[in-house]
Amino acid sequence: MSIPRLHLDEDLREGAEVEAAPGQAHHLGTVLRRGPGDAVRLFNARDGEHEAAIAFLRKDRARFAIGPRRRDPAPEPELRLLVAALKRDPMDWLVEKATELGATRIQPVLTRRTVAERANAQRLSAIARAAAEQCERLSVPAVEEAAPLHRVLDAWDGTKLVVAMERSAAPPLREAVAGLASPLALLVGPEGGFEGAELDDLRRRAFVVPAALGPRILRAETAAVAGLAALQALVGDWTEAPGPDRLRAGATRG
Amino acid sequence: MSIPRLHLDEDLREGAEVEAAPGQAHHLGTVLRRGPGDAVRLFNARDGEHEAAIAFLRKDRARFAIGPRRRDPAPEPELRLLVAALKRDPMDWLVEKATELGATRIQPVLTRRTVAERANAQRLSAIARAAAEQCERLSVPAVEEAAPLHRVLDAWDGTKLVVAMERSAAPPLREAVAGLASPLALLVGPEGGFEGAELDDLRRRAFVVPAALGPRILRAETAAVAGLAALQALVGDWTEAPGPDRLRAGATRG
Numbered sequence: 001m002s003i004p005r006l007h008l009d010e011d012l013r014e015g016a017e018v019e020a021a022p023g024q025a026h027h028l029g030t031v032l033r034r035g036p037g038d039a040v041r042l043f044n045a046r047d048g049e050h051e052a053a054i055a056f057l058r059k060d061r062a063r064f065a066i067g068p069r070r071r072d073p074a075p076e077p078e079l080r081l082l083v084a085a086l087k088r089d090p091m092d093w094l095v096e097k098a099t100e101l102g103a104t105r106i107q108p109v110l111t112r113r114t115v116a117e118r119a120n121a122q123r124l125s126a127i128a129r130a131a132a133e134q135c136e137r138l139s140v141p142a143v144e145e146a147a148p149l150h151r152v153l154d155a156w157d158g159t160k161l162v163v164a165m166e167r168s169a170a171p172p173l174r175e176a177v178a179g180l181a182s183p184l185a186l187l188v189g190p191e192g193g194f195e196g197a198e199l200d201d202l203r204r205r206a207f208v209v210p211a212a213l214g215p216r217i218l219r220a221e222t223a224a225v226a227g228l229a230a231l232q233a234l235v236g237d238w239t240e241a242p243g244p245d246r247l248r249a250g251a252t253r254g
Numbered sequence: 255m256s257i258p259r260l261h262l263d264e265d266l267r268e269g270a271e272v273e274a275a276p277g278q279a280h281h282l283g284t285v286l287r288r289g290p291g292d293a294v295r296l297f298n299a300r301d302g303e304h305e306a307a308i309a310f311l312r313k314d315r316a317r318f319a320i321g322p323r324r325r326d327p328a329p330e331p332e333l334r335l336l337v338a339a340l341k342r343d344p345m346d347w348l349v350e351k352a353t354e355l356g357a358t359r360i361q362p363v364l365t366r367r368t369v370a371e372r373a374n375a376q377r378l379s380a381i382a383r384a385a386a387e388q389c390e391r392l393s394v395p396a397v398e399e400a401a402p403l404h405r406v407l408d409a410w411d412g413t414k415l416v417v418a419m420e421r422s423a424a425p426p427l428r429e430a431v432a433g434l435a436s437p438l439a440l441l442v443g444p445e446g447g448f449e450g451a452e453l454d455d456l457r458r459r460a461f462v463v464p465a466a467l468g469p470r471i472l473r474a475e476t477a478a479v480a481g482l483a484a485l486q487a488l489v490g491d492w493t494e495a496p497g498p499d500r501l502r503a504g505a506t507r508g
Contacts, residue, residue: 093347100476102468135470167496174493214356214492216389222354222479229480230487238468238484239428242421 004032005041005049005133007140012047012066017055020062023126029057040064045139048073076139077182077237080105080159083224084190085116085146090221095124099131099141101228102237108146111198113190119146149187149198153205162209162231163187163202164223165194170210173227177211177235186231188224258286259295259303259387261394266301266320271309274316277380283311294318299393302327330393331436331491334359334413337478338444339370339400344475349378353385353395355482356491362400365452367444373400403441403452407459416463416485417441417456418477419448424464427481431465431489440485442478 004027010018020028028034036054042064043049051067081098085091085108098106106128108119124143132140160180162173164187170176177184187202194202202208213223213230232238258281264272274282282288290308296318297303305321335352339345339362352360360382362373378397386394414434416427418441424430431438441456448456456462467477467484486492 097476097479100470100472101480102470135472137470172493172495173487212492212496214486214490215494215496216354216356216391218354218389222351225351225476225479226355226483226486229483230492232468232480233427233484233488236468238466239426240469241426242466242469 025062080185082187084114094221096131097225100135107144109149161185167212170212173211279316334439336441338368348475350385351479354389361398363403366449415439421466424466427465
């Protein structure tokens, strides 16, 4: 059986014991059929990843005994996703895939043509956490409550914001992002695109980088996932050769 | 109401009448509530896209009166996807997204670790057709029956085959495909990756281009969609500026 990998936002120090997060006891005991003494791995962006063992397990409570660190924390290039709020299934799918692709923050936005009025940030956060555990990243992307796009833009910190636009309105992505580097963000609009006034507003903002994502009409969730992958491949962390193995000597693999 | 766009693999000539394909009559009449005289658009890769109107519509039969061509045929860069056969839901999503991303052929392959033993090519073809109609491409990707990977490779025509591998085993994708161009293909293996013997076999083949897709573990369907997007963005049709408007003068937009 593979060793469960769990995100835990507590100080992880070898030799300490720590309480599990809500839901982890149930997941370990009932779903994964683990018990006291079984190995787990605990991680967060601040402390990296540690070996650990289940010290105590009941239906609704668990404690872990923390072992050696097996992976050092490492900075993760910032890649934020702003996406028009979608219906539930495509949004769930998107959050999972965006997490696999290294998004560091997911902000659902409301525009004139968005189909959904809100996003269930709590449920989406759980999806992001599970995806982060599966894909072996150290951080979990923050998933925000949906907010109006203009409000997000008015509060923006100036990070370069790549905005997916129709092909006639923007240069190809590769050209648009040549020379750019993290921190970066990607904005994907709703089906049917942005309205004229929204596009005018976007184009006026100095941090906006218009970019075309090919000659086909993309569903919003496809544009978001494809756009993230393309950014990572062009200028993001897909371009990095593997560094020195961040697994510490003696750490067991797999 | 937007004008339905339908793929029809028949000769499309202005002034001619043509029978609808199976299922289109039901889709038009029952699902989309259209009737005789209503506008449609008919397309295929050979003839481009024509204006048309419903000439005759019953529950199970329809005929179209073909109008002027509104979009010329244009060559589409070849981009094939070979992917380890997946369970039904992820495979359905993948075929839809791969179609939006311009895949021209989808070949499910069987490897030592594949989770599914077959792929329902007929159902997947229907998904591909619907996605092609929605995303406004002129061709519909062929979806093949699942076949053993070694057999597909033994019959391969030498097209450069980008193979997604672990980061420690291959250069970053951007580096791996620098200077490459269509025709291209992408091979994505099963969860857990290829077995050693399969990797050895792949590496021995002159047309194989090993490439790493970033530092995170990707689900197979994520790797396929992300890999296709990244290839299009790096060296494929996402890099093309829009050409002269392929809509003919007088064609109505939208």
